[in-house]
Amino acid sequence: MARTTTQFVCSACGAVYKKWAGHCEACGGWNTIHEEAALSASGPAKKTLGASRGKGMALSSLAETEAPLPRTVSGIGELDRVLGGGLVPASVVLVGGDPGIGKSTLLLQAAAAFAGAGVKTIYVSGEEAAGQVRMRAQRLGLGAAPVSLAAETNLRDILTTLDAERPGFVIIDSIQTMWADHVESAPGSVSQVRAASHELTSFAKRRGISVVLVGHVTKDGQIAGPRVIEHMVDTVLYFEGERGHQYRILRAVKNRFGPADEIGVFEMTGAGLAEVLNPSELFLSERDRPASGSVVFAGIEGTRPLLVEIQALVAPSTLATPRRQTVGWDGGRLSMILAVLEARCGVTFGGLDVYLNVAGGMRVSEPAADLAVAAAILSSRQDVPIPTDTVVFGEISLSGALRPVSQADQRLKEAAKLGFAAAIAPSQMKLQGESGITVQRIDDLAGFVETTFGAVE
Numbered sequence: 003m004a005r006t007t008t009q010f011v012c013s014a015c016g017a018v019y020k021k022w023a024g025h026c027e028a029c030g031g032w033n034t035i036h037e038e039a040a041l042s043a044s045g046p047a048k049k050t051l052g053a054s055r056g057k058g059m060a061l062s063s064l065a066e067t068e069a070p071l072p073r074t075v076s077g078i079g080e081l082d083r084v085l086g087g088g089l090v091p092a093s094v095v096l097v098g099g100d101p102g103i104g105k106s107t108l109l110l111q112a113a114a115a116f117a118g119a120g121v122k123t124i125y126v127s128g129e130e131a132a133g134q135v136r137m138r139a140q141r142l143g144l145g146a147a148p149v150s151l152a153a154e155t156n157l158r159d160i161l162t163t164l165d166a167e168r169p170g171f172v173i174i175d176s177i178q179t180m181w182a183d184h185v186e187s188a189p190g191s192v193s194q195v196r197a198a199s200h201e202l203t204s205f206a207k208r209r210g211i212s213v214v215l216v217g218h219v220t221k222d223g224q225i226a227g228p229r230v231i232e233h234m235v236d237t238v239l240y241f242e243g244e245r246g247h248q249y250r251i252l253r254a255v256k257n258r259f260g261p262a263d264e265i266g267v268f269e270m271t272g273a274g275l276a277e278v279l280n281p282s283e284l285f286l287s288e289r290d291r292p293a294s295g296s297v298v299f300a301g302i303e304g305t306r307p308l309l310v311e312i313q314a315l316v317a318p319s320t321l322a323t324p325r326r327q328t329v330g331w332d333g334g335r336l337s338m339i340l341a342v343l344e345a346r347c348g349v350t351f352g353g354l355d356v357y358l359n360v361a362g363g364m365r366v367s368e369p370a371a372d373l374a375v376a377a378a379i380l381s382s383r384q385d386v387p388i389p390t391d392t393v394v395f396g397e398i399s400l401s402g403a404l405r406p407v408s409q410a411d412q413r414l415k416e417a418a419k420l421g422f423a424a425a426i427a428p429s430q431m432k433l434q435g436e437s438g439i440t441v442q443r444i445d446d447l448a449g450f451v452e453t454t455f456g457a458v459e
């Protein structure tokens with residue numbers, strides 16, 4: 003019996019199908035499914051693995067003490083923080099992001115920093131000629147950094163060179179341009195991207211080299227996105243930000259050697275990306291006088307407290323179905339908060355457009371921002387400003403009750419550091435220490451609406 007050796011793979015999420023379809027049910031992508039040769043065409047092995055004897059494994063106990071991971075610090079504090087305290091040898095880091103967002107700039111700066119710290123560093127570009135990379139390095143003032151450059155896409159040649167050179171740190175820009183000649187499909191396909199990642203990952207583990215893979219987030223589905231290799235690597239970082247904004251956020255979504263959800267904040271300058279040492283100040287920079295619809299949320303990103311401004315605009319709608327639009331916050335969560343406000347507090351939004359924006363290009367995913375979102379919406383709807391010296395946090399449940407959130411002390415301390423005097427927060431929250439902030443404790447959303455905005459109709 004001839005076995006079928008083709009399959010259909012979604013280039014966005016890697017889901018495998020027997021037949022072609024226009025719509026991927028796993029990730030919801032349209033036109034992202036393409037035919038590909040299956041990796042193994044030889045069929046199942048004749049014998050089971052256990053039939054012939056392997057070597058005995060060395061087993062160890064849980065009680066053995068582990069030496070702390072030897073890490074190399076780049077000196078770019080925000081990058082080291084996101085990596086969990088520096089680069090770990092024999093680790094593979096995927097850096098994903100939209101094309102043109104500044105991944106190559108950041109990694110060139112990282113390459114120069116690690117090379118400066120004494121790590122032998124090689125930058126392999128499959129996108130640009132070596133001359134272009136060199137020009138960028140000179141523009142960034144890094145022309146003198148001891149980084150070796152290569153413009154190559156043939157994975158076999160790259161691995162041979164790396165084997166001979168024995169670097170400590172390698173950047174592959176980008177994984178979608180790499181071509182493994184033992185896989186019969188075009189560069190950028192799911193099979194190629196996976197095979198190249200697998201080769202580079204096992205090489206990194208075997209030789210103790212740290213490897214960074216750059217992956218472009220693609221929109222059209224023709225080229226495999228970084229999501230298809232997230233499971234293979236140790237650390238997944240996404241580089242976020244709007245092209246028009248000068249701020250960029252490096253976010254750890256997976257990290258075997260450090261906390262996930264950690265973020266690093268950078269500012270795009272003429273001389274490359276500069277670290278932002280106090281991001282809270284940055285995200286609040288344009289607040290001086292009270293304005294309705296603007297609320298400061300005391301959040302936690304990774305291990306660090308971060309204050310961000312949440313802005314809402316509630317305006318009469320001319321549409322039969324009013325608009326609900328969000329930037330930097332989940333649209334489904336906005337609908338939920340509006341529904342709770344309607345059902346539990348009697349505040350209606352029929353005939354009103356609701357826009358919500360997290361200032362500064364930041365993206366907030368914590369449920370602890372619920373109360374700040376509700377406060378911003380109510381403040382805009384009623385045209386009543388929330389005092390500028392007040393931060394807000396708390397999770398809203400469907401019953402309208404406020405749930406306590408984690409690390410309340412840290413949130414309040416950060417607010418105090420930045421000159422805030424008051425906070426609106428859930429009443430059940432437990433505080434360990436004294437922050438110097440006057441906390442207005444709220445039981446439920448209806449109580450908050452009444453005490454802050456009076457009778458709302």
Ligand SMILES: [Zn+2]
Pocket residue numbers: 012013014015016017026027028029030031034
């Ligand atoms: Zn998919």
